[in-house]
Amino acid sequence: MLSRIILASTIVTVVLVVWLVARADGERVFYMDLGRRLDERDRARVRRVQGVTLASALVGVAAAAFAPLPAAVLVATLLPFAPIAWLLVEVVGAVKSAKPAEASLRFRVPLTEPPPAKQYVSLPLQIAHGALIALSAAAFVFVRGQLPVLVPLHFDAAGRPNRWGSPDELWALGGIMLFCWALCWFLVVGVARERWALPTAHTEAYARASRRRRELLVRMIEVLMLCVNAAVAVSWLGIAIGSLPGWSHLLGITVAVALVLSAGGAVGSLVAFLAPLAAVQRQLSALGGVALGTRRDGWRWGGMIYYAPDDPALFIPKRLGIGQTFNFARPAAWLILVLLVVVPIGLAFTSMLLSRR
Amino acid sequence: MLTIEVDFGSARPVYRQIAEQVRGLIARGDLSDGAELPSVRQLAANVGVNLNTVAKAYRILADEGLVDLRHGSRARVLGGARARAPEVEGLERELGDVISRLVLQGRGREEVSAFFETALERFFER
Numbered sequence: 001m002l003s004r005i006i007l008a009s010t011i012v013t014v015v016l017v018v019w020l021v022a023r024a025d026g027e028r029v030f031y032m033d034l035g036r037r038l039d040e041r042d043r044a045r046v047r048r049v050q051g052v053t054l055a056s057a058l059v060g061v062a063a064a065a066f067a068p069l070p071a072a073v074l075v076a077t078l079l080p081f082a083p084i085a086w087l088l089v090e091v092v093g094a095v096k097s098a099k100p101a102e103a104s105l106r107f108r109v110p111l112t113e114p115p116p117a118k119q120y121v122s123l124p125l126q127i128a129h130g131a132l133i134a135l136s137a138a139a140f141v142f143v144r145g146q147l148p149v150l151v152p153l154h155f156d157a158a159g160r161p162n163r164w165g166s167p168d169e170l171w172a173l174g175g176i177m178l179f180c181w182a183l184c185w186f187l188v189v190g191v192a193r194e195r196w197a198l199p200t201a202h203t204e205a206y207a208r209a210s211r212r213r214r215e216l217l218v219r220m221i222e223v224l225m226l227c228v229n230a231a232v233a234v235s236w237l238g239i240a241i242g243s244l245p246g247w248s249h250l251l252g253i254t255v256a257v258a259l260v261l262s263a264g265g266a267v268g269s270l271v272a273f274l275a276p277l278a279a280v281q282r283q284l285s286a287l288g289g290v291a292l293g294t295r296r297d298g299w300r301w302g303g304m305i306y307y308a309p310d311d312p313a314l315f316i317p318k319r320l321g322i323g324q325t326f327n328f329a330r331p332a333a334w335l336i337l338v339l340l341v342v343v344p345i346g347l348a349f350t351s352m353l354l355s356r357r
Numbered sequence: 358m359l360t361i362e363v364d365f366g367s368a369r370p371v372y373r374q375i376a377e378q379v380r381g382l383i384a385r386g387d388l389s390d391g392a393e394l395p396s397v398r399q400l401a402a403n404v405g406v407n408l409n410t411v412a413k414a415y416r417i418l419a420d421e422g423l424v425d426l427r428h429g430s431r432a433r434v435l436g437g438a439r440a441r442a443p444e445v446e447g448l449e450r451e452l453g454d455v456i457s458r459l460v461l462q463g464r465g466r467e468e469v470s471a472f473f474e475t476a477l478e479r480f481f482e483r
Contacts, residue, residue, distance in 0.1 A: 105366040109403040111359040111382070113395055196403045200362060207358060293405050311405045 003160065004064050006256055007076040011060030013263035014080035015053050018087050020270045022049040030091050031278055032320040033285055035100035045090040053083040095302045100319055102296055103289050108198045115211070117185070117192035120218040129184070129226050133177045136233040140170065143240050151243040155255055167243070173236035175347055177229045183340070184225035190315045190324060191217045199288025206287040213280045217323065220273040227265020231258040277322045291319040298327070359387060363404050371406050375414035383423050383434055385480065394424065394432040 021030055028034075029042045056079050063075035144167060152161030153169055191214050198206050238254025241247050284290045291299075294316060298308030303319045309329040316325050326333035361378035363371055382388040394400070394415070401411045415432050418424040425433045459469045 106362065106364040108360040108362050109400065111361060111379075111388070111395055111400075113399060114403075193402075195405065197405070198360060203360060204358065293403070295405070310407075312402055312407065313405060 003069065003252070004072065006259055007072050008061045008064035009256075009259055009263065010076050011064065011079055012057060013259075013267065015057040015060070015083060016263075016267050017270060018049065018053045018083040020267070020274065021087065022046050022053065025278070026282075028278060028282075029094050030087070031274060031322050032091070032094060032098070033100070033281065033290075034094060034098040034320065036098070041097070042094060045094055049083065049087050049090050052086040056080070056083045092304075095304055095320060098302060098320055100303055101285075101289055103291050103294050103319075104199065105296075106200055107288075107292050108200055108203055109293075110196050110198070110207075114196045115192065117189045120192055120215055121188055122219060122222055125219075125222045125226060129181055129222075129229065132226070132229055132233055133174070133181060136177065136236055137174050139237055140174070140240055143237075143244070147240060147243055148245075152239060152251060155251075161251065167240065170236060170240055172347055172350065173232055173239075176344075177232050177236075179343060179347065180225050180229050180232070184221055186336075187221045188218050191221075194315050194317060194324065195293050195313050197293025199292060202287045206284065209280055209283045209287060213277065213284065216273055216277050216280060220269050220277070223272070224265050224269040227261055227268070231261035231265070234258045234261060274322070281322060290317050294319070298329075371404065372410045372414040372417070375400070375404070375411060376417040379414070379418055380421070380423060381480070388434045390434060392434040394434065396431055 023029070023031065024038055024043050024046045027037060029038055029046060034042075060075060060079045063079075064072050067075065147167040149166070150164040151167045151170065152163070153165045154163035155161055194214070196207075196210070198210070234254055235258045238250055238257070242250035242254055281290055294306065294313075295308040295311050298306050298311060299319055300307050305328060306316045306319075306325055307328045311327055311329070313327050314330045314332055316327050317323075318325050326336070328334070359382065361375060361382070363374050365371070367374065379388065379394065388394075395403075397408050397411045397415065401408045404411065415424060415426060419426045419432075423435055425435050427433075456469055459472060464472065
């Protein structure tokens with residue numbers, strides 16, 4: 001029963017995330033400012049995404065409830081890709097029809113150093129994050145001596161262990177927590193180091209809105225990463241304690257709680273931050289444009305990619321949507337992208353190699 | 358917030374735009390003696406230009422005695438009092454060029470004079 005609930009909640013989480021993004025509101029569709037009034041085609045795009053999302057939810061929940069478990073696992077693994085892929089197709093379609101206002105070639109820049117990254121972060125959230133990692137590691141050290149020679153290390157989509165190995169391999173989860181915290185700080189620094197270009201009129205109001213946008217982005221990243229790490233901590237300690245004699249019933253609950261925490265983090269951060277971020281983006285657009293100071297000819301593929309060799313900036317605010325993109329003319333952008341892919345794969349690969357010893 | 362304006366659509370090179378505006382801020386007293394300018398890297402990142410462009414602007418200001426450039430530390434304003442006396446002939450030539458342009462636009466002596474009056478008022482009002 002628990003495994004079927006876990007399968008259903010996996011699908012429902014993805015569906016909820018896509019449903020939250022699939023919106024047409026005023027001049028924004030999928031939370032993107034297309035620089036023109038929305039028309040019937042845009043609303044049709046949203047309806048199509050909602051239709052596919054709803055159908056995926058119904059089929060997924062029905063499969064999780066009634067299909068034989070192997071089939072339900074297959075559905076839970078593959079079905080979430082359907083609404084995501086459909087959303088991406090519709091987003092690309094909408095971007096192609098965008099008519100964003102050209103960024104002004106005239107702008108102001110402050111002669112004072114911009115606020116450093118630490119001014120955007122929430123101290124209580126960072127303390128909680130650090131304490132979560134430290135306490136998880138301390139708790140694992142405490143139970144490590146009592147663990148059996150073999151502990152479950154991998155679970156199938158139904159939450160049943162399908163690979164066993166040395167308890168020391170569980171330190172990889174501590175590594176993942178540190179990586180997530182480092183990633184959180186990297187993203188925060190990226191937001192803080194964005195270009196401070198201001199319009200020639202309403203300069204102070206724009207600066208305030210720009211700071212508010214950065215604060216909201218940072219808070220969203222902090223909340224999301226803390227929830228992800230809380231899920232990893234629950235998995236780490238749940239697996240360890242669930243491996244002790246008489247505590248095996250904890251394993252299934254651990255998977256469920258970890259799933260709820262990560263899903264809650266993803267959905268919760270979107271619910272809490274998307275609307276205020278959209279509002280502040282609207283304010284910035286009205287005051288002088290979000291991507292002020294960027295090169296007009298740097299925006300490629302309808303404004304989805306920024307490639308400007310003569311622009312030294314690495315972190316660029318998205319021209320249409322919420323968040324940031326890279327200046328792909330900077331080698332550092334490619335290096336960071338590779339690192340973000342290589343480090344998680346490296347952690348997984350190391351864990352696999354250790355388990356074969 | 359103290360800011361400078363850059364215009365990528367202007368024919369004036371960006372380094373001159375930066376130097377002129379920082380000079381203006383010093384002249385008006387907005388940047389006082391000892392005030393630190395942003396690092397070359399930071400200003401270049403905000404303006405969106407090569408480091409050399411900002412370094413060139415700072416060098417011009419340093420050559421005029423307005424800014425102190427020391428290796429490893431941020432550029433510091435020295436203050437108008439220490440500025441080297443500008444070449445009067447050069448300034449007259451630049452002013453003459455401005456007057457020529459105004460006359461070529463069809464403005465008479467009084468209109469040119471009014472233009473300078475307005476510019477002076479704006480400068481000291483800011």
